[in-house]
Amino acid sequence: MARQLPYQTLREIFSRFQAADAEPKGELDHVNAYTLLVAVALSAQATDSGVNKATRALFPIADTPEKMLELGEDGLIAHIKTIGLFRNKARNVIKMARILVDEYGGEVPNSRAALEGLPGVGRKTANVVLNMWWHYPAQAVDTHIFRLGNRSGIAPGKDVVAVERAIEDNIPADFQLHAHHWMILHGRYTCVARKPKCAACLIRDLCEYEDKNL
Incomplete structure (x- = not known):
């Protein structure tokens, strides 16, 4: 488990996520x-x-x-x-x-x-x-967020509730609404489980993951 990243580092991370995708969407189809x-x-x-x-x-x-x-x-x-x-x-x-x-x-x-x-x-x-x-700032922690939170230091915690609390307590308030979507998408497509795509990661220089692939 990585150490909890400081506030200013988290602000930079989520600023980058926001710049790359200002309005992230969930991928489940629904009509109501x-x-x-x-x-x-x-x-x-x-x-x-x-x-x-x-x-x-x-x-x-x-x-x-x-x-x-x-x-x-x-x-x-x-x-x-x-x-x-x-x-x-x-x-x-x-x-x-x-x-x-x-x-x-x-x-x-x-x-x-x-x-x-x-x-x-x-x-x-x-x-x-x-x-x-x-549009409540509720944080739904799945396997992708749990992995990313602990690997990167964005929101470390021993279980999903601890990671949820770490997101709520540490990520700047103006990023809370979309925080879990940014983290899910990053974990699903970049910070994948077996072989994270560190070379393509937009927060690589800020991440606490020790085994960044070259």
Whole structure:
């Protein structure tokens, strides 16, 4: 685990991220808060591209909890069977739809506690929805962010909650809204797990990673 980078270094890092991509976007396809919630829930232990492929035909016919309930668990499985853990995910999505209809009038709640109370929704999923749909500065820590945070010193921590706190406590406030997207994209495409692309990294001179490849 690298040491926590100082404030001015973090400001320079995120200034560079912002200059390269001022408005980073999540890569899961969605049309409203509900389809975003479903897509993020389906993305656990799956790739965004794999989820998008599965939901391409699903969301045009089931873009609300009511329509998802009409489709039913078997109908949903037919659309998402290419995604890992599809049976368990289908069960949770249908249960989630029932709760949203019965307790929230078919609307997706905009509080972390309420979101985490839904089947198949953990802290990371809740934070993604809060950030992407309601533009809260919530930090959704996935494997890419956890790796990048610890390897670079941007946000070191022994677990995902510690990394989330490190982001919230140390990254300048004016970068908080897009921080997790910049970090996900950098971890997904540049600071990859097995062989990070240090030669192409725009923050290489600021990073604490000791094994930078030449």
